[in-house]
Amino acid sequence: MTSWARLALLRAAGLPLRLLGRLPAPVLRLVAGPPRVVAGRTLAVDVQAAQRLLGTAPERPPGAPVDAAGMRRRTAVQAALVGARPRVHRVVELVLPRPDGTLAARAYRPAPGRAPGVVVYLHGGGWVTGDLETHDGVCRVLALETGFDVVAVDYRRAPEHRYPAAVTDAVAAFRAVRDHPAAQGRPVAVAGDSAGGCLSAVVARRTRDDTRAGGAPGSGAPAAQLLLYPGTDMTRHRPSYALFGTGYQLGAADVDVYRDLYLGAEPPGAAGPPPEAAEPDASPLLAEDADLAGVAPAHVVVAGFDVMHDEGVAYAERLRTLGVPTRLVVEEGLVHAFGNAAGALPTAARALRSAARGLREAVADTAPELR
Template sequence: MSTLISRVPPSVQGAALHGVFALPQPLRRLLAGPPIRRDGLELALDAQLLLRMMALSDISLSSSSAEAARIRTEASRHVLGGAVVSGVRTRNLNLPAAQGTLPARLYEPRGLAPGSPLLVYFHGGGWVIGSVDSHDGLCRYLAAQAGVRVLSVGYRLAPEYRFPTAADDAFAAFRYATANAESLGADPAAVAVGGDSAGGNLAAVVCLDALREGGPRPVFQLLFYPATDPSVRRRSRDLFADGFFLTDEDMTWFIDHYCPDVESRRDPRVAVLLAEDLRGLPPAYVATAGFDPLRDEGNAFADRLREAGVPVVKHQHDDLIHGFVNFIGLGTRFREAVAEAAGALCTGLALRSRANVVDLFGPTA
């Protein structure tokens, strides 16, 4: 069946999928099947329905080769994506890197004043797949909902570029953003970093690098189910090894491509959870998913941040799966989770923006 469906154009698959999600709740429950419960948690209907539809299609993360996986990922965004978020202008850029340039895209909500905060965003995809395009819908949504500029960065991917290339690219992109904030329309004193999964890993690593290297530091970190320690197999990886989008096999495939040297997987620029000292890192919002193999290491990182005295909000979305930031064009439950994160981002950045300091504490007429 999946082979037959994979022959249907992605646009047609997408229309059918959105039609399924528009059905009345009883019909969606009938299609999804009885509620799934594991580890004391119950999977959201939206997530369960999406997994059922994925099982009938050709949507998966790993593949026979990195190139094949990338092609599949780009095709799946036409299936999973929703309507384009309005009111956001975009501009494609090329950022300088150690060798050549990195593709990037700047998202600017219409009417946003110059000198507003900026989020530098790193897409997920196990350091192997994903792109600026694959996360276009998410970045538009964050820009519009949080009222901030977003700079989405296309770092170089493994296995062509293995560790530490992606980490180096991410830090270079952050340094570019702070050095050129005014030309990007942003406040150089209110630049944050964010990312999902492998991108969340890179965002956290940028915070560590900035602290060690000196110079400008991110003022906030927005982390969606970040990969924080590939050197240890935690309980959630066994609990949700298969059937919940990101699989145990996918995780092995990704890290083998990005960091094949097993000893290097304990390097804090891969396993940020193992960094000796997290004191001085910026405030964080860490969102994890209850039915995600990465759940426990994301939660552990949030806990270590708190122990180090870093202000952190940790929210485990008990009923969601890995990848939920890419599904906001579908069920409302996915949008609810990302809307909460956008609110946290807006608050965290507003408190550090010079423009807002003037608004809040300046003399009144």
């Protein structure tokens, strides 16, 4: 069976979920059950209905065996079931250089002709599970809503390639795209979700002082950064971990397992964070003021029902304190990784489109010709 045939079967299996948005509001509420309210936030009715239909993942016991391959399969199935797949003008497979090899990448052109900007996209998945396929729909929406070319990067994943391999790849990929002749004369932004949001923040800091060919010092920095429900601090659990650590898209114990697979702690999830967790390339929130000040303008989007809610908010507030132009959007009714559910859940689709438009506005603040 071809990959396209498998995808068609998976999407057919997810048809009941994709029909949720077409149900009359009273019927949708009946499917969802009584409103779920936590910390003054109400879970979106379509999200609650989907959770009721699918059930929630069981809580991971401490020290339970970790199966990275199985985690990747589950992520791929979820993306196929509920991910968006709008049509774009062209999709091209690419190869980008890194210091000791190459990286696979995929470019999305939203419409005929030269797009006014470029976005380098770094997928989520805890540095373990995501790839070009799981985030194909997210990149398509991002391309269509910004009007920019989007280049998705297939950076190396843990546990086969542990920290800082993903950081090395992300920085190298951004510089390769930015410096390519096809990108000359166009603003180049960086964007990512979850683990990719963490990597995007690191890219923005690591390239802050880069000089683009023929430009002034700092001209090689990203034009803007879009951080979707980013992980920004691996050293501690904030209150949102207690509020939303079970029963939603991402569990607190799962975050610890991803962290330890990425950083190399053994056994994953069984103890506290390893020392590498405090490094700014792993936890962008912990970077020194002098290193973080002056990074690219940021559009930060967090989900209300998400263990990572508080650290995303804290990062946006830190940037603001340092004078970085920053917009913070709290999608109060949504859960972690909502961008991957934009094909089935109307509230998720609206939030992803809004985030994409926010990135374009952030770029336009420094490139007024885009307005």
